[in-house]
């Protein structure tokens with residue numbers, strides 16, 4: 616099963632009905648590309664994307 620991306624924070628998770636980070640239920644399987652953050656507090660990209668937790672995040676979301 617394809618992971619779902621949260622439309623609010625872009626977090627990717629499998630088998631979830633809500634985002635484990637921001638608790639949003641607005642999830643989509645229509646995403647492309649992802650980044651894996653191990654130390655988001657040290658990453659410039661994570662800062663730009665507003666990411667606070669480690670893990671996989673979708674780069675692009677589509678409708």
Ligand SMILES: [Zn+2]
Nearest residue numbers: 621624634637
């Ligand atoms: Zn989220």
